[in-house]
Amino acid sequence: MNNPTLILLMLCGGMAIAVQPSINARLAQKIGPLESSMVSFGVGTLALLMVVLVTGRGNLRGITTADWWELTGGFLGAFFVTLTIICVPRLGTAAVMATIITGQLVAGALLDHYGLFGLRQLPLTPLRLAGMLLLAGGAALVIRR
Template sequence: MREYLIFPMIALLVGACIPVQASMNAVLSKSWGNVFYPTLILFSVALLCIAIVVVAKGIRPPDYSAVIGVPPYGYIAGVILLCNILLITYLAPRMGMGNAIFYVVTGQIVAAVLIDHFAVFGAIKVQLSWQRISGIMLMVLGIALARH
């Protein structure tokens, strides 16, 4: 029962952090005149933080067989993350934080529904229904209205 309350709250918090992070990246981008060094700094800080956590918790690296057993698309996620950070850092100061995030969220909704429907990347299969399609359309309509 607790998960039904805590998990959505955590997801909302994570979602709220995305435009905050994008705003901070945009500040660095404007100051430094490019998106590449701010992104490098962001990933360097993230690497340092996770390295500290791994060492502090004594987490052992996975076995070699586990590393090579991952489907190749599992590692492409890092490239997607890099592109996401670079592009939101580039777009936010040019089109406004709200507009950039509205488009990102719309893309996330459409992609998430397709991933669920086709159960790709090991996702749990969630069939499209008229209720789900209607809800998605209302979300996208709300995003479109809020954009203006």
């Protein structure tokens, strides 16, 4: 896939991430926050199972060679989804999204700067830092009531 297509797909993914907490929070009103998170992951697991069965080309046996920390993505996802379920009704979707995006950008910049997890190293330049500070300032304005 070319870069414009990937960027468009990521924009759609960002929109999905913005809608998901509100949907999960609504479900949580009926079944509870932890239960809503569990259902969200259960439905996602079933959807991915179908996709893997139809189009998967990988080898799940390779999981036996994975380091322990390479398996923590599911835990981090569950942590994220559960926090959004709890926070969206209290803070609002825009405030939660602004906070999440700021946290993602800071973490992403640190991952890039240090080349963690075997990724390409991209230094934290003054320009990138300025962009992070501007985003954090924008997030503060969105959060402020």
